[in-house]
Amino acid sequence: MQALPRRAGARPATAATAALRRSAVRQETRGSFICSACLNLPNRTFSSTSRCNSDDSVTRPAPTTPPPSSGYAALPSRRIISIAGVDAAKFLQGMITSNMNDLATPGRAGFYTGFLQATGRVLYDVFVYPDTLGLGGGSGQEDGPPTSFLIECDDARAGALMRHLKKYKLRSKFKIQLLEPGECAVWQAWDDAAFSATGQNGTAEEDANRQLITDLLPDQQGKIVLRDPRSPTMGLRVLGRPGLDPNVQADPSDAGAYRIRRYLDGVAEGASEILPDAALPLEANMDWMGGIDFRKGCYLGQELTIRTKHRGVVRKRILPVVVYGENDAAPPERLEYRPSVVAEGSEGEELSAADVPHLSSIGRTGRKGRSAGSFLDGVGNVGLGLCRLQMMTDVQLPGEAEAAAAFDPSKEFLMQWGGDEEGHGAQRLKVKAFVPGWLRAKISGGGDGEGSHS
Numbered sequence: 001m002q003a004l005p006r007r008a009g010a011r012p013a014t015a016a017t018a019a020l021r022r023s024a025v026r027q028e029t030r031g032s033f034i035c036s037a038c039l040n041l042p043n044r045t046f047s048s049t050s051r052c053n054s055d056d057s058v059t060r061p062a063p064t065t066p067p068p069s070s071g072y073a074a075l076p077s078r079r080i081i082s083i084a085g086v087d088a089a090k091f092l093q094g095m096i097t098s099n100m101n102d103l104a105t106p107g108r109a110g111f112y113t114g115f116l117q118a119t120g121r122v123l124y125d126v127f128v129y130p131d132t133l134g135l136g137g138g139s140g141q142e143d144g145p146p147t148s149f150l151i152e153c154d155d156a157r158a159g160a161l162m163r164h165l166k167k168y169k170l171r172s173k174f175k176i177q178l179l180e181p182g183e184c185a186v187w188q189a190w191d192d193a194a195f196s197a198t199g200q201n202g203t204a205e206e207d208a209n210r211q212l213i214t215d216l217l218p219d220q221q222g223k224i225v226l227r228d229p230r231s232p233t234m235g236l237r238v239l240g241r242p243g244l245d246p247n248v249q250a251d252p253s254d255a256g257a258y259r260i261r262r263y264l265d266g267v268a269e270g271a272s273e274i275l276p277d278a279a280l281p282l283e284a285n286m287d288w289m290g291g292i293d294f295r296k297g298c299y300l301g302q303e304l305t306i307r308t309k310h311r312g313v314v315r316k317r318i319l320p321v322v323v324y325g326e327n328d329a330a331p332p333e334r335l336e337y338r339p340s341v342v343a344e345g346s347e348g349e350e351l352s353a354a355d356v357p358h359l360s361s362i363g364r365t366g367r368k369g370r371s372a373g374s375f376l377d378g379v380g381n382v383g384l385g386l387c388r389l390q391m392m393t394d395v396q397l398p399g400e401a402e403a404a405a406a407f408d409p410s411k412e413f414l415m416q417w418g419g420d421e422e423g424h425g426a427q428r429l430k431v432k433a434f435v436p437g438w439l440r441a442k443i444s445g446g447g448d449g450e451g452s453h454s
Contacts, residue, residue, distance in 0.1 A: 062339045062354065062380045063256045067264075071253035072189035072238075072246060077270065079158040080184040080239070082136035083165065084148035085174025092149065095168065096128065097281060097305065099296040103130050104145040109226040110237075112291045114274075114281055115164065116301025120308070122279045124161050125269065125286070127152040127237060129224050135184055136177070147174075150224070150239065152186060154270035168300075185242040188228070188258050190235030191216055191250060219247045229290030231265045231438050256379070260337050263382045266320045266436045272358070273318070273376045273384055281305055282314045283386060288442040313397050316373065317443070320436065321385040323353045323378065323415075323429045331412055332381075335434040339380040351429060353378025357417050362387070362431055365412045372413055375431065385433060392433040395443055 083092070093100040098113035110129035117123050131148035153161050162178050169176070194212050209227050213236060217225055222244060228234035238246055266285065268274050274284045286292050287309070294309055308314065322332045339352075362373040362385060373387035389395045390406045392413060412430050419426030435443070 062352065063254075063260065064339050066337045067257035067260045068251065068253055069192040070190065070250045071257065072187055072248040072250050073253045073255050073258045075186045075188060075255055075258065076181070077155050077255065078152055078186040079155040079181070080135070080179040080186070081151040081153065081158065081162060081165070082131065082148070082177050082179055083151060083174055084131065084136035085172070086147055087172040088147055088149055088174040089145060091169070091172045091174060092128065093297070094299050095165075096126075096299060097286065097292040097301075098128070099293040100128075101296075102293075103128070103149075109224055110150075111226075112229050112286075112289060114286055114291055115161070116281065116299075116305065117277060118301060120280065120301040120304025121277050122274050122281050122284060122286070123164065123276050124153055124157055124271075125274050125284070125291070126161075127226065129226065129239060132224055133184075133222070133239070133241075135179060136175070150184070152237075152239070157271045157276065160276075182242055184239060185244075187238040187240075187246050187248070188235060189216055189238060189246070189248045189250060190233065190261065192233050195233050195235055216249055217247065218249065230267045231289065231436070233265060233438075234261075234267060260379060260382065263320055263378065263384055264335060264337065264436075266318065266384070266434075266439055268318045268376065268384055275359075275376075279386075280308065280314075282308050283316050284318050285439065288439060315390065315397065316386055316388055317439070318376065318384055319387045319393070319433045319439075321375070321378070321383050321387070321431050321433050323356065323381055323383065323431050326414070326428045326430055328430065331430065331432045335382070335436075337380055337382050351427060352380055353383040353429075354380075355427070356383070356415055356429060360415045360417055362392075362413050362415055364391075365414045365430070373433070375415055385431065387433045389443070393435050395435055395440065397443075 089100045089103070096113045096115055098111050102108055102111060108130070110127055112125075112127055114122050114126065115124040129150045129152070130146035131150050133150075134148075135150060136148045151161070158178055162176065165176050191212075194215065213220075213225055213227060216236060217223070217238065222240055223246070224239040226237040228237050238248075240246065262269060267289065268284055281287065281292060282305070287294075292305065294306065320335055322335060324332055356375050356378060358375075358377070360375040361371045362375060363369070363371055370391075371388075372391040373385050376384040376386060378384065387393065389397060392407070394407050394409070413432065414428060414430050416423060416426045416428045
């Protein structure tokens with residue numbers, strides 16, 4: 001296990017000092033959610049619960065139509081860090097949840113992974129790519145295993161990730177630099193009709209995946225193209241120079257459509273959805289999204305991750321949710337996006353998923369008791385929630401058949417915020433969780449969860 005740097009003579013932290021540290025981390029994290037684009041908006045105020053990204057609904061209205069089944073979008077909320085040098089691969093191997101040795105395989109364009117803190121909580125969810133574009137100062141073409149890599153991360157957390165990498169660098173021989181937005185751009189391209197036909201794992205599907213990529217992106221010159229492993233229909237991740245035309249064989253879309261697609265697929269991304277220092281990688285579905293290799297050697301945060309895996313039960317997962325009005329006759333039956341009004345607040349104003357405060361507790365209607373989950377983020381009538389599977393879904397966890405009876409399809413769930421202690425003047429929305437087909441198959445035993453990639 002990789003050792004943590006420790007100040008000489010440091011005393012063990014007491015419960016009080018640990019609480020103070022957690023509070024400080026929360027304050028720093030909240031501040032980091034406000035991106036530079038939003039800070040420059042005139043007459044803009046921010047709350048401590050703001051979930052801000054460059055493509056967030058606080059900077060633009062919710063799309064008025066469902067996202068297209070085929071398209072591509074630039075992702076300005078993503079940032080690139082270059083790490084290059086003879087020790088770069090070895091260093092990252094001890095820091096991330098995936099196996100860097102996979103990138104030595106010819107043709108491997110990258111993978112999804114995460115950085116954890118010492119107790120196994122997620123710090124950063126990222127993509128790692130071999131730097132075939134030479135953005136880190138190299139030629140871009142290397143003989144043998146790659147020594148230059150690009151780390152794609154949440155723009156709001158790029159500076160913190162840079163500090164994290166430098167903290168553990170010590171005498172390792174590599175250089176780190178945060179690339180400017182004008183040096184590298186990130187796009188997402190998708191085609192539901194094509195990508196739903198094959199899964200994202202297994203060498204037997206390699207030829208089919210390659211053909212899908214070629215059909216959607218025939219010109220790959222000067223680009224890094226990765227089949228997004230997080231769900232079967234997420235599509236392609238594309239990196240290239242900002243002025244370069246991605247030349248995708250689909251109509252252009254925007255980051256708002258990409259965000260809705262993520263929500264409908266149950267794919268969390270960034271610090272506002274995978275909470276730094278709080279989220280467990282398995283609760284964030286990183287195991288089923290190809291982000292964890294359980295067979296690799298030691299890395300920072302491995303101990304708790306492996307222990308959780310071998311216990312065999314993860315009771316909470318990030319799932320797509322639909323919000324609807326408190327007075328609606330029945331909960332929604334389908335997981336589909338609608339930008340229309342879903343309820344009215346205490347003053348008659350329109351409410352949507354974007355109005356729900358970050359981490360609002362989800363409770364059963366008409367009764368008190370243990371929280372059923374927490375709301376993470378949303379737009380229109382859809383969003384993501386960290387949900388207790390046995391309370392909010394019909395998923396039966398392995399080895400816990402007796403407890404599955406806790407789910408009652410006739411029960412509804414409610415989020416409430418504002419108002420006084422007795423709830424007068426509060427705003428309320430009901431919420432229903434859905435389990436996407438790909439995730440249901442994984443949770444029920446249809447996947448191996450061993451972090452395999454396309």
